[in-house]
Amino acid sequence: MSISRREFLKVSAAATAASTIGVSLLPGMQKELFADGLNWHKSVCRFCGVGCGIMIGEKNGKVVAVKGDVKNTINKGHLCVKGFYLHKVVYAKTRLLHPMIKKNGKFERVSWDEALDYVAKKFNQIRKQHGPDALAFYGSGQAETEETYIANKLFKGAIGTNNMEGNPRLCMASAVGGYLTSFGKDEPAGTYADIEKAELFLLVGSNTAEAHPILFERIMRHKAKNPDVKIIIIDPRKTPTDQVADLHLFPKPGWDLAILHAMARILIKEGYADENFIKQSVNFKDNKKNLTYEEYKQFLEQFTPEKAAQISGVEPDKIVKAARMFGKAKTAMSMWTMGLNQRTRGVWANNLVTNLHLITGKIGVPGSDSFSLTGQPNACGGVREGGGLCHLLPAHRSVKNPKHRAEVAKVWGVPVSNIQPKPGKHTVAMFEALNKGEIKGIYIMCTNPAQSLPNASKYWKGLKEQFVVVAESFFPTATTDYADVVLPAAFWSEKEGVYGCTERRSQYMEQVIKPQGEARWDAFILRDLAIKMGFKKYFEKYKTAEDIWSEYISLTKGTDMDLSGAPYSRLKKLRGITWPVPSVDHPGTYKRYTKGDPIFDALPAAKKKGRRMYFYGKPDGKAVVWARPPKGPEEPTDAEYPLALSTGRVLEHWHTMTMTGTVPELVRAVPKAYVEINPQDAKKMGIEDKEQVIVETRRGKLKIEARVIDRPEPGTIFIPWHWKQWMANILTIDAFDPGSKEPEYKVCAAKIKKA
Amino acid sequence: MAIAGVVIVTQPDKTMHVLEKLNEMENVTTYGVHNDVQIIAVFEANSSKSLEEMSMEIQENIEGIMALYPAYVTTEDELEKLA
Numbered sequence A: 001m002s003i004s005r006r007e008f009l010k011v012s013a014a015a016t017a018a019s020t021i022g023v024s025l026l027p028g029m030q031k032e033l034f035a036d037g038l039n040w041h042k043s044v045c046r047f048c049g050v051g052c053g054i055m056i057g058e059k060n061g062k063v064v065a066v067k068g069d070v071k072n073t074i075n076k077g078h079l080c081v082k083g084f085y086l087h088k089v090v091y092a093k094t095r096l097l098h099p100m101i102k103k104n105g106k107f108e109r110v111s112w113d114e115a116l117d118y119v120a121k122k123f124n125q126i127r128k129q130h131g132p133d134a135l136a137f138y139g140s141g142q143a144e145t146e147e148t149y150i151a152n153k154l155f156k157g158a159i160g161t162n163n164m165e166g167n168p169r170l171c172m173a174s175a176v177g178g179y180l181t182s183f184g185k186d187e188p189a190g191t192y193a194d195i196e197k198a199e200l201f202l203l204v205g206s207n208t209a210e211a212h213p214i215l216f217e218r219i220m221r222h223k224a225k226n227p228d229v230k231i232i233i234i235d236p237r238k239t240p241t242d243q244v245a246d247l248h249l250f251p252k253p254g255w256d257l258a259i260l261h262a263m264a265r266i267l268i269k270e271g272y273a274d275e276n277f278i279k280q281s282v283n284f285k286d287n288k289k290n291l292t293y294e295e296y297k298q299f300l301e302q303f304t305p306e307k308a309a310q311i312s313g314v315e316p317d318k319i320v321k322a323a324r325m326f327g328k329a330k331t332a333m334s335m336w337t338m339g340l341n342q343r344t345r346g347v348w349a350n351n352l353v354t355n356l357h358l359i360t361g362k363i364g365v366p367g368s369d370s371f372s373l374t375g376q377p378n379a380c381g382g383v384r385e386g387g388g389l390c391h392l393l394p395a396h397r398s399v400k401n402p403k404h405r406a407e408v409a410k411v412w413g414v415p416v417s418n419i420q421p422k423p424g425k426h427t428v429a430m431f432e433a434l435n436k437g438e439i440k441g442i443y444i445m446c447t448n449p450a451q452s453l454p455n456a457s458k459y460w461k462g463l464k465e466q467f468v469v470v471a472e473s474f475f476p477t478a479t480t481d482y483a484d485v486v487l488p489a490a491f492w493s494e495k496e497g498v499y500g501c502t503e504r505r506s507q508y509m510e511q512v513i514k515p516q517g518e519a520r521w522d523a524f525i526l527r528d529l530a531i532k533m534g535f536k537k538y539f540e541k542y543k544t545a546e547d548i549w550s551e552y553i554s555l556t557k558g559t560d561m562d563l564s565g566a567p568y569s570r571l572k573k574l575r576g577i578t579w580p581v582p583s584v585d586h587p588g589t590y591k592r593y594t595k596g597d598p599i600f601d602a603l604p605a606a607k608k609k610g611r612r613m614y615f616y617g618k619p620d621g622k623a624v625v626w627a628r629p630p631k632g633p634e635e636p637t638d639a640e641y642p643l644a645l646s647t648g649r650v651l652e653h654w655h656t657m658t659m660t661g662t663v664p665e666l667v668r669a670v671p672k673a674y675v676e677i678n679p680q681d682a683k684k685m686g687i688e689d690k691e692q693v694i695v696e697t698r699r700g701k702l703k704i705e706a707r708v709i710d711r712p713e714p715g716t717i718f719i720p721w722h723w724k725q726w727m728a729n730i731l732t733i734d735a736f737d738p739g740s741k742e743p744e745y746k747v748c749a750a751k752i753k754k755a
Numbered sequence B: 001m002a003i004a005g006v007v008i009v010t011q012p013d014k015t016m017h018v019l020e021k022l023n024e025m026e027n028v029t030t031y032g033v034h035n036d037v038q039i040i041a042v043f044e045a046n047s048s049k050s051l052e053e054m055s056m057e058i059q060e061n062i063e064g065i066m067a068l069y070p071a072y073v074t075t076e077d078e079l080e081k082l083a
């Protein structure tokens, strides 16, 4: 590289970084910046659910640079270290370049026609012999909305099975259950714009600094500018998020529900409740019946700080302090993620956080919201909104509802009788059915269940025995090991489509380069499979990604998540838009259930009279404060397994590392898994730092390096779950929340000994 | 050749210390302190390997850094070789 080009790129890099914090390094530089010989294209980060805008720099048909998109309201130009290396993943050595069929135990390269003919023939045979429910689809919160939409139509609308699931079941189903039971409609009321207006943050079961770094940065910047902003963390483990915390409550894993009830009790007792809001907008319920406000208060009486301390292990004065901080702040934003969701009482935990906002009226106003964070970039958009779970249809519809089935069948152009009224099998039940041979063929798209399922090794049997098709961008993965057919899928930057992130924002991503090798876009792979299976008349009309998106948004019209005002022509110009967006001139919605939400605005005046919020998902427009029992984890610790094991993430890696594992820089940064052990426990067991140990649960054993560190509390241990070689999920428990069916990855009982 | 433009967020009382330390480093060019706690810097390295090492080293060894946010990275010529 010539010196002048190098200097030029240096200045460009500096200016880009400067522009992300609103600084212009040299007058007029902004213009120069884009004359760097690269073509820049608007996209969205492929990793977490924050939804950062990325600009892709392309030269001669190659992706050669990325920069944060300064115009994107989410990240304003910044990226975390994962986004920073995204363009290198495109050219990973592990990219799957050709379709392959396993013949005599070995994968052989075949043509697309041969691969799809084979899958169509096998799927049709299974369907004919065993019925449609012997087939299943397992998708991903990383797939584009268009891809999930086509899969949904193929399985629910054409093949006629509701055995259609996706990995968001494993990460955010409890948040869905929480919002539905509290508000009557899924997804948050507010957006990220609340961050800069909040006086207090309550982070529960969320290592925001590592799992959602750019949101953490926004919180940090906000606190730096406003030192009175307070941050409370409720989490069993000390994490890098602690560097900004004012108060940290360390509950025993899985025992935090009592803390939230105790906080509610103090808020009411000490006069922090918004009695007017409660009267206007809140009902009370327990698991069986409606309660009066008085009955709810009586229910709370048992949760004195001392009682909550006894249950949770958190000091009573800390609980009181947290409640008072929450009560005193004029505005408060709660954020949570897997620590609450991945629990056998994940829905209840979600309800109890939302209770705090409903009791104090800290919702529906700028700076206040109960805001669930999403793990994957399109879990909200494609799977929650697109209806990619076994009980859902597109646009928050339900398979059980005859009107919903009729509406969807009409747009899909399929007989309504094709869509079954009974929900299919949820994720754990689906893989259980594969083990039992009730499901005989499965199509897995863009995800790696052989590693990511809880109690993973239990489910390898079904994957081994049944007919498994895996559409993936990378090879091998733990799941392709079991595949009969692998289909190479186009990756980020090689396809266009839409991602919908945590804050209800749908963002369009451009196709920048041609797919590597023979890879093809997942939606078209599915379309062509559908045609080969005999469903030509339902699928031949989809010629472009826009055809699919346009049909999808027509189904959202008039629903609570109206995207009909967000066609491609508009999304291509915007940095996304937050639904409901009912017309092309609508600016998108910042706050739901209140003034400015087009659905609220259109309600008859009599309904809204005297009310600042109307939760239109509930028959009387009132949200529900829940009196849930303070249940603990499914598998509490005991004498035989005395340690509580929790799993989680590190900044540098993502999920099963099929992407971050291809970037040498990230691999070198955190090359291997480890188990974090508190120094007190390590001392008792005579375990030294970096020593090999065996972690054992009732499901499996894992040999792994010990990291003696004060991050986990005594009595708890932690393993980051990303590595195939050190597969934490052979240890985790597959017990699931009876409401959301989300498994309890976050807590199980374990023991450790020296290897 | 890898080049990265980054924003380094510092603890308010450590900003000048971080700036000084960065200026002592080879292959790091700073572009001023902004909004009191943000330093713009460019890292240059012969490959993205050493770029990563530089980032890690800086974060680990310089006291007062709260976070480091890359805003721009190019490995233009490394990828050109793939063509």
Ligand code: SF4
Pocket: A045, A046, A047, A048, A049, A050, A051, A052, A075, A078, A079, A080, A081, A082, A083, A084, A212, A213, A214, A215
């Ligand atoms: S915070 Fe999430 S979306 Fe943003 S750059 Fe990092 S991984 Fe990507």
